[in-house]
Amino acid sequence: MSLTKADTLTPTIKKKARPLTAPLPKGSTIGILGSGQLGQMLAQAAKKLGYKTHIYSPERDTPAGLVADRETVADYLDLKALAAFAEQVDVVTYEFENVPADTAAYLSSSTTLYPNANVLAIAQDRWTEKTFLQDIGERTAPCAKVDSQDDLERAVRKMGLPAVLKTRRFGYDGKGQIMLRGDSDVEGAFEQLGGVAAILEGFVNFSREISVVAARSAEGEIACFDPAENIHEDHILARSIAPARIPETLLERAKETATNIMIQLQYVGVIGVELFETDAGGLVVNEIAPRVHNSGHWTQDACAASQFEQHIRAICRLPLADPSRHSDAVMVNLIGEAVRPFETATAKSDEFIHLYGKRQARPGRKMGHVNRIYPLGFIARHPDRL
Secondary structure (H helix, E strand, C coil), rough: CCCCCCCCCCCCCCCCCCCCCCCCCCEEEEEEECCHHHHHHHHHHHCCCCEEEEEEECCCCHHHHHHHCCEEECCCCCCHHHHHHHCCEEEEEECCCCHHHHHHHHHHHCCEEECCCCHHHHCCCHHCCCHHHHHCCCCCCCCECCHHHHHHHHHHHCCCCEEEEEECCCCCCCEEEEEEHHHHHCCCCHHHCCCEEEEEEEEECCCEEEEEEEEEEECCCEEEECEEEEEEEEEEEEEEEECCCCHHHHHHHHHHHHHHHHHCCCCCCEEEEEEEEEECCEEEEEEEEEECCCCCCHHHECCCCCCHHHHHHHHHHHCCCCCCCCCCCEEEEEEEHHHHHHCCCEEEECEEEEECCCCCCCCCCCEEEEEEEECCCCHHHHHCCC
C-alpha cells in the first residue's frame, strides 16, 4: 500500500472490520475525513440524530473542527494517526472525493467505510468515471485520454473543437481545465495544464446544468431529492434553483440516472450527480460527486431532512427520510467578500443564512450560503422572478 508519507513502521488496527448489520447505537462516533464546510454540516446533522463525530484532516482551525466532538490533525498518509483514528470511531465517511484511495482502503480493512473505497477510485479519475458511466448505459460527452501533446492533437482531429482539456485528477470549481476553441488554443495546451494525465471532452451544447442529490442505504432503499438547476459564475456555483426549470419527464429521467449509478456502485450515502440538459432536450451526465453536494444545500430549509441528515441516516443504517420538498428554494453561495452583509444580517422568515466560520474571505472562497424559500409551485409559476 503506497502510503509513502507515513511512518516507516506499519501500524495495524487492532479491531477488524465488522460491517454494520443494524442501526448504529446512539452515542456512537462517526469518523469524517475532511474538515471543510461539508464536514461541518455533516457533524451538525449527526449531532441532531444523537451521534458524536471525530474529524480527521491535515488542516487546523477548520469549519468542521468548530463543531466536532474530536479532531485529529494529521496527514492522510500517516498510518499511526489513521490507526488511532480507526480505533476511536464506529463508521467512517468523507466530505470530499480527493481523500487518497489508499487511505480509504486502509481504513476499510478495520472499520465500516461509506461510500466504499472503490467509489473513490472511480470518482477521482475523470477517465475512469466516464468509462464507468458509459459502461452502465449513461450518456456522457465524447472523450479521449490525453497523455501527451501528440495525444491531444490526435484527439482534437477526431473530436473537433470546441472541447475542454481537463486533468484526470484533482480538478474542481474550474481548476485544472482549459477551454479549447481554436487551433491556437491547442498548441502547447498539454504543457500549460501541467503535463499531467488528462482527458479531452467534447463540448456539449446545453441549455442548463442540473444536479440530482440522492441517497441509498445499505439495504438498497433509495431517496432522490428533486433535481436543482445550477448557475455558475467564474466556474463556481453561484445559485441552485429547486426544482429545476425543466420538463417533468426530464426531472424523472435525472432521478432514474442517479438511481442507476447508485445501484451499479452498490453505493451507500448521499451522492451528487451533475447533468446537462442538451439543446436537443436530452440529458448528458457531466460528473458524479460521491459525497454531499453544494447544489443540495437548499434541502436544509426546504425539506423535512437535509442532504446531510440523509447521509448520516444512510451510513448509520437508519431509515431514509422523505426527500420531498415543503417549499421551493433558491440557494445562493456567499463567495469571498459577498459574505460581509450577511454576517450581521437580520433573520427573515423566508431567508436562512448559513455561515461556515472561516476567518479570511478570499476571492473564490465559499464562506457560507443563503437559502431563500418560496411557496410550492412558485418557481413554475414565476420562473423569471428569482
